[in-house]
Amino acid sequence: MERRIRVIHYLNQFFAGVGGEEKAGLPMEIRAGALGPGRKLQAELGPEGEIVATLLCGDNAFAEQPEGCLARALELIGPYKPDLLVAGPAFGAGRYGLACGQLCQHVQDHLGIPALTAMHPENPGVELYRARVYIVATGPAATAMEPALRGMARLARKLVTGVPLGSPEVEGYLPRGIRRNEFAAEPAGVRAVHLLLRKLRGDPYESEVPLPSFERVTPAPPLRDLQQAAVALVTEAGVVPRGNPDRLEARRATKWLRYSLHGLRDLTGEQFECVHGGFDGHFVNQDPDRVVPLDVLRELEAEGRIGAVHEILYVTVGAGAPLANARRFGQEIAAELRKAGVQAAILTGT
Amino acid sequence: MELELGSFIVREVALGETTRLQDGRLSIAPDEIRALVADSPELRGMTVDVAQPGESTRIAHILDGIEPRCKVSGPGSIFPGLLGPPVTVGSGRTHQLDGVAVLTTATIPGASDGLGVKEALVDMAGPAAPYSPFSRLRNVVLQFDLREGLSIIEATAAVRLAGLKVAAYLAGVTREYRPDRLERFVLPPASSALPRVAYLCQVMTEGDIHTTYLYGLNVEGMLPTLLHPNEFMDGALVAGDYHIAAMRVATYQFQNNSVVHELCRLHGRALDFRGVILARNMWWAPGAKQRSAEFSAKLARQIGAEGVVITMQNGGHAVSDLMLACQSCERAGLKTAIVLFEMADADGSDWSLVDVAPEADAMVSTGNMDAVITLPPVDRVLGGTTLLDFNQYEGGGDAHLGGAFTTALRRIYCATTPGGDGRLRARAA
CATH class of the missing domain: 3.40.50 (Rossmann fold)
Known part of the structure; x- marks a missing residue:
């Protein structure tokens, strides 16, 4: 300079x-x-x-x-x-x-x-x-x-x-939790063999990927009265109306969506499809209730075992979702559910 | 089991009048190659091209990469169960064309419920070249023209078999010749003072379209089993995974598996290589995942291992299966080192793994596949014209393959292969 x-x-x-x-x-x-x-x-x-x-x-x-x-x-x-x-x-x-x-x-x-x-x-x-x-x-x-x-x-x-x-x-700075690609001198398989040998010999060794320390989430207290509770369905299985009108991505979803369950007793493959890019969804396409169990919840509602099925289905796709996005989706969906007086949610993952 | 691998170092590949190898120069006659697949009703046509390192060439829509090899003596055929009966291979002599790969490419029709065939690219030069091992090889690129109305399964099966036939045929031109290099693969009893190491190779299978073949058998029903390392070298494992390109393991990489080779190299000197456990991953139910992990650990102990190197293939559930196997092994008293790729978002800031076990304290990274790269325009494109996208998740879909575009490493063939053969890794920054 x-x-x-x-x-x-x-x-x-x-x-x-x-x-x-x-x-x-x-x-x-x-x-x-x-x-x-x-x-x-x-x-x-x-x-x-x-x-x-x-x-x-x-x-x-x-x-x-x-x-x-x-x-x-x-x-x-x-x-x-x-x-x-x-x-x-x-x-x-x-x-x-x-x-x-x-x-x-x-x-x-x-x-x-x-x-x-x-x-x-x-x-x-x-x-x-x-x-x-x-x-x-x-x-x-x-x-x-x-x-x-x-x-x-x-x-x-x-x-x-x-x-x-x-x-x-x-x-000399603290790791920022950022991962950066580089090329090593040896292929990964060779490095793994030598990493194992160090571990077996009792020599010091270091993982190339650090173990995380995840935050502990305190579970909500148990439901006092299920028969009075409004129960919502939330899913990361990517079940959306046929044609995917809101263009939910198959992986790395940038959004979550709301779909009305008003008047629906169950989800059918004619009305809904699975756009999740991380698994073979054809069983879901045959019957979406398999991952979003509206049919069973409606039965429980009719029997008075739960108070009500919440009218809105919340949907996203979890495949490849950055943690920050997933966290944000959860917080936003939860805030809406609370505001709507929902006491419990069934969250289905794939 | 003793195998002699005879390597022929190929310094140049070109199309020519006959198919032969002379003084390190491989000449390929396209008509001869086409004749090999003429009786395949699914294939309407096939073009043969050559792509050399350093050329401004982009190869797209890649399905598999295969190393030309053939058996010249010993039981069985190369790619047993597919090109010949499923007789046990791994002994006798095998010839190899060193420095050559056959790449099969095709535009596979349609997608099936979220698991269609994904884009897979190799650039022979430029910024993307270092990310695929095939940029350093002389590639014989086969572009298949498929009959109308084929299902994905029919199409990929036809292309898969054709690629293996061509690879075997090309190696076959060396049958009468003496190799440039001869390597013996045998595992005599080793000193009991040496650490005893096994290799757990997890291979993928998911749904109808993407899978792995062991002696021609789809591994989907398979519980963990034992293999001799030499079986890898004779093509006992064939890739049928056409999912996200970066996390595939090509047939070439099963043939040249780096863990197998390093363990063989060190056998008798630094370690006692006890053998290989092959296990499928992506089990769909918790009990099934646990059964497979437990069987893997049990087999490792039964063959006398104290430590296990574990590699994997594909992602998502595959990471859970890797972690469960790591956990079962460690809890059974076996030390582990595991290989896996990372998904840390484009800027590297996200937590890398979809699952982790506290026992996974010795991980080897094959890189962050979310990292983004811009590919420049190229003079020649093989394999297709338009960049494949799937359900708008990748972005850039419909871009012209000859032009410039930006993509995550996900689309670069074997860029972060968790089978262990690449040198890419991610580190803290």
Whole structure:
């Protein structure tokens, strides 16, 4: 780079040297040059970078009025024409970490410049922002300041040049939960043989795909009175009116749909078809009740065993659905069902 | 069981007056090839073309890729059960044309209830080339013209058999010659100090259209069974999967299975290769899935394994079957390493797998098949004219195959093959 990278550094009230918890209400402001640990960060950046200004804000001020603080931050930063925003390091401080993550994401989105922050892996800011913001891993407290600043400076230089980054381990940032394709030296089958041999020998080994940690969903309490309950049918089997009038996709569905069950005692292959691209649907086409059991529910309704069958069938296709979409569909459908007074739903999957 | 694999290194392939191999140059006479399938009533015609690495050529509507091989001695025929009676193969001598593949292409009519034949592409040059192993081979591309009114099953069966016949015929020109390279495949007793490893190969079968053939038998009813690695090399396994291209295992890849070859290579030195368990996946009911997983683990123990490498094919339920097998093996005291592809959405941000077991702590990735790539225009297209889409889920459908278009890796033939023969993988970023 011919000229120095222009860096804005974000600090909370404590690290900026304004004060402790009693100053956590400090409004967003900006001061020229580097402050506090920013001076050491400047030393790490060397001649390649210049911290042209330090943005500072009290942790409570940010937590209470994030939109206002973000807007103010953009106003204050703009005139400095920065190339990069660096926030923190926040170590284990939760409010500070959240503020750093949110500020970085906002600046990336609105100013189009790269941003990075740094915090301890267990900081709540990591979970919320790791997918969108580069976060350098630090120790839990300010005693880990020096390695944190070194890691931040190293990543800063790379981010500004726009060179594609290497793996998180190599570049020193927390894995963002993003998968990127590359070509290995050996075929997968060969790698699997050698991975197994390491495991059998008791040597350290590493999976190429990490095991997930899924959130635990607390089940709803049991129905108190099934005979009074409105029960809805929801399906990912892609059962739609013949002709697929709303063009539900066979895989990677972008939507969920509502179809009226009013006056229907069961679903027939004349009226409905299965567009799901992940299994052989011809048994469903013969009789869609096989995956959406309206016929049986109507019987239970007639017998008074359930209160009522909800009038609307909710449909999507689950095949190849990104988790984020599936989660959103579920939340949206559930919100409608609740609003309609439905107490239970039968969800069929394939 | 001892097999000698005699390889003939082919440096050039061209159409010519006769079909022969001379000084590494394979000449192919289209009329001779066409005569092989003349008695097949389903096929109205067949063209023969050659596509070499580096050419601006796109091959589309691919059904299978097959390596030319033939038996020159020993029991049985190549592709037993299909080109000859189902006599046990894997011994004697087999000839192989190294560097050549037969690719069968056709526009298969219609789709059947969501499981139709999917697009499968190979680019011989350009950004998409590295994603398919066939871009590095000299491909003999067969384009089939099908009779009207065939069902998908009839059409694919006719094309499948024709491709195998051509592959065997091409290898057959080497029958009297001495190979460039001769490799012996035999598994003598190994030291008891070596770790004992088995290979669990899960193959797909789903519905009427997509399946795998073992000695010509559709594996759909099959409980896990035992195979000798040499049987792979003589074409005991033939692909009948025409579903999403990236997650297919081509017949070529059964013939050249990388796990089989690596385990054979290391046998007696770094490990004791105890054998192969073949299992179908995509069982449709929980009890059936569990039965198959348990049988696989039981067979692995019965052949004396301590560790099992597991590969799979296709996706969705196939991932559940993989995880169940991993779990059954680990709970039976067998250590596992498993191979699978990922679906992490186009930007890589989604969770990769449709199912997972806590025991799956040693996974090998064959890449994210949702990643998107833009293919440039090409000078020549073989196999079709219009990009196949299915029910608007892929996008780009009806694009002209010779032009530029964007597609997920899903359409690139064997791009993320979970049988283990590709070098693509995904990593954290």
